[in-house]
Amino acid sequence: MSERLQPGDTAPEFRLPDADGNEVSLADHRGRKVIVYFYPAAMTPGCTKQACDFTDNLDLLAGAGYDVIGISPDKPEKLAKFREKENLRVTLLGDPSKETMEAYGAFGEKKLYGKTVTGVIRSTVIVDEKGVVENALYNVKATGHVAKLIRDLDI
Numbered sequence: 001m002s003e004r005l006q007p008g009d010t011a012p013e014f015r016l017p018d019a020d021g022n023e024v025s026l027a028d029h030r031g032r033k034v035i036v037y038f039y040p041a042a043m044t045p046g047c048t049k050q051a052c053d054f055t056d057n058l059d060l061l062a063g064a065g066y067d068v069i070g071i072s073p074d075k076p077e078k079l080a081k082f083r084e085k086e087n088l089r090v091t092l093l094g095d096p097s098k099e100t101m102e103a104y105g106a107f108g109e110k111k112l113y114g115k116t117v118t119g120v121i122r123s124t125v126i127v128d129e130k131g132v133v134e135n136a137l138y139n140v141k142a143t144g145h146v147a148k149l150i151r152d153l154d155i
Contacts, residue, residue, distance in 0.1 A: 004105035005136040011036075011127040012103035016071065016093040019079035024069070024093055026131065033066045033134070034127040035149070038106035039142075040120040042074045042082035042092070046142030050122075051082070053146035054090045064155045071095050071106075073120060105138065124149065 005011070015025040026034065037054070039047040054061075054068050061068055068090045074082070079092040098120075101107035106123040109116055122142060126134040135152075 004138055005125055005133045007133055007135055009133045009136075011125065011131050011133050012100065013131075014071075014093075014095075014100040014103070016095050016100060017076045018094075019076055019083045019092045021076045024091060026127065029067050029069075029127075030131065031129050033129055035061065035066050035068045035124060036104070036127060037068070037070050037122075037124040038101055038104065038120060039070060039072050039122055042072055042078050043085065046122075047072070048082075048086055050142040050145060051088050051090060051092075052086055053143075055086075055088050057146055057150060058089050060150065060155060064153070066153075067091070069093060071100060073098055073101070105136070110139070126153070 013026050015023050018024050039050055041047055051070055070090050071093045073096050074094050075096055076094050079094055083092055095101055098107045104125055106121050109118055110121050121138055122140050124137045124140055128134050
């Protein structure tokens with residue numbers, strides 16, 4: 001089971017392919033705050049709702065100085081289909097090896113329909129301009145999470 005991040009921790013660096021196959025790293029976003037959210041699978045109902053909520057609020061978040069990056073275990077080809085089908089504007093990255101998810105504490109044991117399974121833990125990590133974790137939220141709900149995040153960030 002991977003360790004969960006805490007406020008004040010240095011956010012683990014990553015370099016992952018986006019929906020177009022281009023490499024994106026956390027370092028590319030230095031100087032801006034970043035909302036990194038982890039979700040189980042593109043094109044599933046909950047993950048679609050969450051990605052659409054982030055897209056719908058992207059201008060508000062960007063105006064407050066936040067970039068948004070969604071990470072799932074999907075390959076770039078599936079992410080591209082997801083982006084096109086749902087008109088998503090958030091940056092989607094694929095982590096098929098799940099190394100980044102493990103580094104962020106977003107992969108491990110979780111409860112699913114009363115059973116303990118190993119998988120992606122729906123999580124959101126807020127990283128400041130210097131790459132330090134401001135907040136790490138685990139087992140978040142797909143629906144209503146973005147609205148709660150905006151309230152909690154005072155945006």
